[in-house]
Amino acid sequence: MNNVKLLIIGAGSIGKRHIKNAITLGISVNNIVVMDPREDRIEEVKKIGVIKTFTDFDLSLKEQFDAAIICSPTSLHIKQAIELARLKKHILIEKPLGLNLENINELVKIVKDNNLTVMLAYIFRFMPSIEAVKKKLDKAVIGKVLYFRGEFSEYLPDWHKYEDYRTFYMAEKKKGGGSILDQCHIMDLAHYLIGDFHSVQAANLKVSSLEISADDISEMIIRHENKVISSIHTDIFGRSHKKNLEIKGEEGNIHWDFYKNEVQIYDSKNEKLEILNEFEKDVNQSYIDELKHFITCFKEDKKNKASLEEGIHTMKLILAAEKSELSKKEELI
DSSP: OTTOOEEEEOOSHHHHHHHHHHHHTTOOGGGEEEEOSOHHHHHHHHHHTOOEEESOHHHHTTSOOSEEEEOSOGGGHHHHHHHHHHTTOEEEEESSSOSSOTTHHHHHHHHHHTTOOEEEEOGGGGOHHHHHHHHHHHTTTTOSEEEEEEEEEOOGGGTTTTSOGGGSGGGOGGGTOSHHHHTTHHHHHHHHHTOOEEEEEEEEEOOSOOSOSSOOEEEEEEEETTSOEEEEEEESOOSSOEEEEEEEETTEEEEEETTTTEEEEEETTTTEEEEEOOOOOOTHHHHHHHHHHHHHHHHHTOOOSSBHHHHHHHHHHHHHHHHHHHHOSOEEO
């Protein structure tokens, strides 16, 4: 992979993670271009060893590169992806796909016409514990699936303790902040593990005293196309951080806990509880695997694990949930 040339757009925490992981995969710093409008972040990536840096997006596009990783504010994702796709570049987009789906058909057409790899950075799909859950479901170890429940709850000021949370993009809805957009990993997991969404009824608003202009909670009841019901809760004010899910079937339950790095499978027929906890403890390895998968897909023209179409489907759920908050009705997806 050392001959791959990457453009990293956005040098915040996730951008710097991708830079370091690219270097770990053997990509030379001479083949990494970084763009961020903030001079302080540019100085930070220079300390990592990156030489080619820009504060202007258009100027960075004049460099030679094979693929780009979009780590900019959510509001810029689709616009920047379209410009990159026009240049026939492969793209990894940090979640969520966007604030909305404006101009998404243009992006889809350009991607299809040029046979480009576009992948959403839904990192939990690359975690061994989630893969263990997926394998159990594929083997129908709990029988017919009836219900999915997921919760992501974390206190926003704890996310980046090195900066004032009120200046963090998460504090502003117009930049892509808020619970329903940023914590969409759990919505993607419902899609990945259970299947396509059909409709949703939701509450999505701000209820805490956090000094933000974005929503801080979402509560969704989702009907899937396969008739499974999902209940998804996200918030950014929970003081005891939680990332977990439970899947109930006719013959047992599966429970996943991110912080425990553990999967529990209850077999009701044998009244047996199986506990899986021998997973990789370094979370960054999943990010390395994600980047390696992305590069392999565009170099070998393989189908990626989190496609643009799947990212669009999850965005449709988010938009329908926001609509449901206003209409107070169940909305089709």
